Amino acid sequence: MSGTFKEIRRKLWFILNIGVVLWVLLGAYCMLVPPYEFWPAAFIAFSLPAALVLNILFLLYWLVKRSWYVVLPLSVLLLGWNYYARLLAINPGTEEPEQEKKTLQVLSFNTHAFSAYDDKEAGNSSASKEMIEWVSTHPADVYCLQEFYSRHNSDVYNTISRIGIRYDKHHYFTTSQSDRYNARFGIAIFSKYPIVDEGVILFGDKSANRVAWADLDVKGDTIRVYAVHLQSMSIKATDIENTYSSIGNEDSFKREGRNLARRLRKGFIARGHQVELLIEHFQKSPYPFIVCGDFNDIPFSYTYNELAKELDNAMVEAGTGVGATYNGPIPFLRIDNQFYSKGLRAYNFKTYYDMGLSDHFPISAKYVLEKEER
Template sequence: MWLILNIVVVFWMLIGVLCLQVPPSEFWPAGFVAFSLPVPLVLNFLFLIYWALRRSWLLVLPFAGLILGWTYYARLFAINLGQEIPKEAKTLQVLSFNTHIFNAYDGKQRTASGVSEEMVDWIATHPADVFCLQEFYNNRNTGGYNTAKRIGVRHNKEMYFSIGEFGRKYGDIGIAIFSKHPIIDKGAIHFTKKESINRGVWADIVLEGDTIRIYAVHLQSMSIRAADIENTYSAIGNEESFKKESRNLARRLKRGFIARAVQVEQLLEHVRKSPYPVIVCGDFNDIPFSYTYNQLAAELQNSFVQAGNGIGSTYNGILPFLRIDNQFHSEGLKAYNYETHYEMGLSDHFPISATYVLEPKPEEER
């Protein structure tokens, strides 16, 4: 019986890996199968321990699954100890943070009174060279909540703010990039014709004579509220209610899978044309076991995998262990000191940061 279950788990794992390659925009059920991949990965590891404790030759089966799926295990848990940044290297520290509009919305009432000054000040005084801020909120008409001024102007940082939603009375919302190094070019990637905070923003930053392109990205939200999760749990035992709540969750997930599959292709199309090394960071609203993440990881290196430790969860909400915020980088750069800042818990996301070393070009090594 245990052998059969182990075979089922390995088969499940293989199907999940295959579904990572399938665009949910073309076959949406693949998104759900890929989403479930952490379950067989964990179960396979438990089977490895089980067969090892029984000293059974059957541990060959989960061990083979472990070897074949090692890349995906690395997405679950990272170990990178003792990394040291080379002396005299050109470095760039990047902070990425979904600020949740600095908590400026009080329920359905748009008001600046709830803006967290502590969050604004934490960002403004962070030592990073570049800030990539999603769901950035700025109210130019209220001095205390003019976050662009408090983060950028006061600390001598250049800024590019791409506005997705705006209002003269309530302020602007979008994605902002702040840099202590010169910004020589910038632009936005609009995923739809309709104005939205879901977009990509890029800026070319000069670092000691070299240029790096930074992308700040906010992909389609999962649109799952804490109340949706709670309602589904509370409906267990009531078949009709449970079906209703489960279908509601499934519809929301399906829409997100499809939208992000299209958006990541638009993003990568732009990234491929970059004449400079790139850093792509932001709120991707997808876990590492998704088509979105898989497409990015196929062309770029993930900074958490390269330089992080532990699970690295970034979602500060009812669902634990979700890493939906990421930083990726291209060749020519190497990541060090990746960190999730759990000390800043005022948003529904935790900030993440990493330091990048610009690797010398072949002619510079001579």
């Protein structure tokens, strides 16, 4: 009787394992589906990390049981290794470039308006001053700053001057909106190298989200840098907290859950259109380029997948760990990235967890220009 029970349990676990495999396959397929054509696919793709983790647990389970069923999760691990690399980067050491090579360090940071509005509510500007000083003294050659905030008539928030002019950096600032303090809000690119051309990709008249780009003269070679801010998830910490707190109250939980799902769906659809405009633009670039910023989508999304089909990711190629960049109540979210084209190689990728004054953590990577042999 005991043997029969064990056999039934083993078959049940095997069926569940098959279910996880099908989940992985479906999630991988859904990343290929534009959310504006079939938005439920985006939610299925969003769940893919859970399926990948469960697959690892089944792998360990069958190993402990010394069962040939281990072939099933092992096959998923091997065939889906690229997806696991998005989940967890393992790069014990990246090769440093030769000294004569041209290099470029790029910092990307959603500054959350340098906490200007948070500080105003608190009645001081200490967090803003600390954040502005941190950015302005960072050793990167290029800063790509989203939700950039500048107020020319303020000693604290005159960030164009404090970050750019004071440190003799060239800059390009595209403004998406302004406030009653005559402050400007948008995307800024600062560079120690001359900017020889610049522009902006707009996502419609009503969207504050956009992409700024600049062509940099890096010691005689031109490299294009894109600073990206795609459609926000429009989810605040209070929304997530309200959903958590409503567990146990069926009506409240349904209401909060629908609210979250509605906002996620809107973001998925908008970013699907936006990433296609971005790709259309950089495919015409005559120079090697770096695409970095706040994409507001995880590595298991249509947005990320479309970029990964065209470009390499600095975190995957030169980082270590999960690389979470969202500084909020949902852990392990990596929604800020740096992608790069052929002709460049990334090394020394970093996420700065010590700078926790924004709702995003800054990221940086160093790049070496590697001219293709003809």
